[in-house]
Amino acid sequence: MNTGDLAWVLISAALVWLMTPGLALFYGGLGEKRNLLHTMFVPVLIIGIATLVWFFAGYSLAFGGSGDVIGNLNHILMFDVSFNRSSRGLTIPDGAFALFQGMFPIITAAIITGSVIGRVRIKAMIVFMILWLIVIYSPLAHMVWGGGFLAKLGAIDFAGGTVVHISSGVTGLVLALMIGHRHQSKHIPVRPSYVLIGGALLWVGWFGFNSGSALAANGTAVLALVNTWLASAAAVLTWALAEYYLHQRATLTGITSGGVAGLVAITPAAGFVAPWAAVIMGLIAGFVGFAGITFVKNSFGYDDTLDAFGIHGIGGAVGALLTGVFADKQIGGVAGLISGDASLLWKQLVAILFTVVFAAVGTFILAKITEIIAAPLRLTPEEEAKGYDVIMHDLTVE
Template sequence: MNGADTAWIMVATALVLLMTLPGLALFYGGLVRARNVLSIFMQCFGLAALMSVLWLLGGYSIAFGEANAWWGGLARFGMLGVGPDTLKGTLPEILFFAFQMTFAIITPALIIGAFVERVNFAFVMLFSALWMFLVYAPVTHWIWGGGIMSDGGIWGEVGTRDFAGGIVVHETAALAALLLAIMIGPRRHRTTPPHNPGMVSMGAGLLWVGWFGFNGGSQLAADGGAAMAITVTHISAAAASLSWAAWERIKFGRSSLVGIVTGTIAGLASITPASGFVGPLEALVIGTVAGILCQEAVVLIRERIRIDDTLDVFAVHGVGGIFGTIMVAVFGHGSYVAQLGALVVVGVYTLALTWVIAKGVALIFPMRVDKEAETNGLDLSTHGERAYDMNS
């Protein structure tokens, strides 16, 4: 065990949890109507708790076990036999478990942005549980757990390069989000503006800081590689923030707060798969392009295709993660075959399993709340609470 590595990954674990609670909760919460903000918080907290328990009860073992190249098996169920001295590389394995658990938390939490303000809470919880076991954990094993897409796997000696989750996290979550947005259907109040842009910016700021743990921690060591990953993450986020705001000003004559912080997230998502391989100037290119590319993807999906992916999960996380994955090969740090092949295989698998899981869960819990509940807001109709008391 290396003490410095262990200390850094303990910090990184806390930073990645910070991304969901409260980062993503605030970011998503500020973008919805005031009558739905608590439903976002509830979904984020509920998923954080549920994924933590399920990661212990099989998720980690499926992802990082050693059964075969397709899935990890259940030998690590409940972390039986793992003590404080059991190692995973230079880290205590229980710490590696905890660090990866925070990824398993935020990935299904990202999905909820596509169907907020109209989804049934019970559907979210059961769908997310099954999705983590059947989609997230197997894909994690294929790419990060020594599975079929790692070095020496189906792509040959050079496997898929996904440093911190461009495919494992962002592509899977975004494709699932897009499909569910189509299946559930659009909101009845699609043009309602964000109720609290300030809350959105605070959430984005916490996501930006937490992403240092997300990408820097994925080095699994306290070394120069982690320092480079943190630096390129920051540069990409900064560049995408500026390019989004500039492109917005060129097109509409003004730059918005929600726009610039959405650009931040686009830059962060785009650098995620490449953060362990590229340098600062390459990160500058990735971020600059991502700010414009993801903004145009928002327009395409929202206004031209007319899919109500409410909080632009696919346009920002999906397009960003896919773009960054391809840029790994463009900059010569990976194989085009491995990068593009993984995007296609994981994409098809995610869409197919997401559809099956959603249809199955819908037989038990309806996907969508009724018209009255949607009109009155999910805070009161589902959870019996209000975020704001206008009479106090």
């Protein structure tokens, strides 16, 4: 075991955990006044739900065994998980690996909540998230990072473009379509300062998210952090340009969202591409993220409350695809299109399409099951108009 590597992974795990309270603030600032507290409440609740699901069975299903689709239950309740040695050939013990990986389902599930917050019942949300973490997230993590068939195919995902962002974005879109539009959907961000504070916490946490995915304090970790920094900064600028061109103004909530869009796009590529490629990916991500929450959303007419699909679903897919273009064998050991191997691009496309279909179909089925267990899924028009801050939290935020 290497104490330096262990220290970095433990710190990174704490940084990734911080992303969920950050997302709570980010979403709260973007959301509606009548649901401000509830919008922040739900991601914090997800910390409890996702953590215990990971402890009971999620880790074992994601990283136990060597199946093509899902793991086994050999590590249920963290049974036989060593805190002193590694069974995966790492320089950190299995317990540290399980801890770090356990932060990812928390933020993934929390991202989903933004699509339907304020119109889905909390009981239904809890039931759905438990099912989703077991049936969707854990198999995807196994297929990509646990030696499953997408890994065997040769698709790459450094820190979660498919597992985290595409899966959460597509899930949010399907839920939004199934639950339907808000009855009063026009609103502006109520707390831009919350958006900035939450976005900053997300940003800092993302350095651990991507750099920690090297699972060691080494050159790959440095590369991932540099690429994360560059891509997010570039996306801030292109989002600002797009917003200014369309509306003749650039906003604080906009450019902060642009930074998040850049973070999403670089996530699958952080340890595989050169810094110059990260800048290009960030520049593209800013435009794509802005287009996702404006042109795409308006053209198709879906009501994704806080744009989980526009930023995470579309951004994750673009990032995963561009990883197949810019992956540099001299940098990360895997050759993409620019390094002379076009096959990686096709493998990435297969992984993206599979993740979209798997998450979409699975979400539809799980939502129907949830409806049986905890019907109805959505609030009544009267309850929605009143807002969850009054219904559940017994106060109205001024």
